Amino acid sequence: MRHLLAALFLALSTVAAAQQAPRIAVTDLAYEEQVARYFQYTRFQGKSSHRESERYADSDYSSRGSARSSGRTEIDYESISGDIVYIDRGELRKFTADIKGEMLKSGVYRVVQAKPYTAKDNEKLYDVIDRIKKGYFPNADYVLFGSITSVEPRRELNPIQGSDAISASLSMELVAEFSLIDTKTYEVKAAFSAMGEGQDMRLLKDPGQVAHLSRGKVMREVAQSLGVDVATQLEEQFNPGAARRARGDRYREETIERREERIIEYR
Incomplete structure (x- = not known):
């Protein structure tokens, strides 16, 4: 009887928690760089x-x-x-799928689709509040806005000691800053930096051998590791389900204890 009641309350609390989970829209990663043209x-x-x-x-x-x-x-x-220097702004429509996937795996959040930023005036790209007011994030309780701060691709050839072989590698590190913003109060609920990294490596045994390194593999590893890092830090700073689960656990324990007391009384 006790196990049946516990399972029932667990199922009910899981459904209630899923319905109450905050809806978060994840933007494509914004970038800004200074470009010089002769x-x-x-x-x-x-x-x-x-x-x-x-x-x-x-x-x-x-x-x-x-x-x-x-x-x-x-x-x-x-x-x-001379050189004409201007600021290039835009959105990188990659890497966010794994972020959304890791957020869904946690079971803490619901993910809703954001509208892509298509305005020609890129000055407003980083103005998240203006985009919220213009309806870019329908049905979202919060917006997770990310912007790239650093991208470092590297291609290296390193000799292996004691042999004629050479290790060829292609790697990339991507660092981005994220802010979680309340769509109603515009309050920042979480803020952090996250990193994704990936690498592909080949062993070249002949001096004239060409290394065929997979850029796709590197990009996939970057996206996956970035998604894990974002979801982990987001849950550490903003996890409304944790408080609800704690309250639910206390409620289940108290209810089971009361029912056990009643059973003892009527024996």
């Missing part, structure tokens, strides 16, 4: 003019004449070169 501008303009004049005079005994010619040329040349 430019060169050249302008060439020429202008010329030419004048000629002649005078002749004749008399009975002589003839006189004169001719004059003049020319003028103007050349205007201008050359400007």
Whole structure:
């Protein structure tokens, strides 16, 4: 009887917790980088003019004449070169699937779909409150906004001591900052940095051998490790289900104890 009651209350509390789990919209990872582009501008303009004049005079005994010619040329040349520096902003539509998957595995959150940011004005990309007001995150209680702070791809060739073989590797580290924002109060509920990393390695035995390293494998490992790190830190800082589970455990214990007391009384 005791085990049956415990199982019943556990099932009811699980359903209630799932219905009360907060709905979180996960944005694509935003990025911002400074881009320098070389430019060169050249302008060439020429202008010329030419004048000629002649005078002749004749008399009975002589003839006189004169001719004059003049020319003028103007050349205007201008050359400007340098770098145009501008800020490029956008969203990287990768890596978030594993973040959503790890959040769902935890059973603490519900994940809702956010609308992609398609506005041409990228100045508002980082203005999450403005995006909330414009309805980019329908039905979401919270928004998990992530932005990339560092991406470091590396390709290395390292000789192996004691042999002629070479170890070829392709790796990448990605660091992003995340903030969990309440869509009603705009309060920040959690904030942290998370990292994802991946690597592919091949052993080259011949000096002329070409290393075929898998970029897809590296990207998959980066996405998976980033998802685990994000879900772990998010649950550490924001886990409303933990308090409900603690209250539910106390309620189940008290209820079972009361029912056991009643059974003892009526024996």
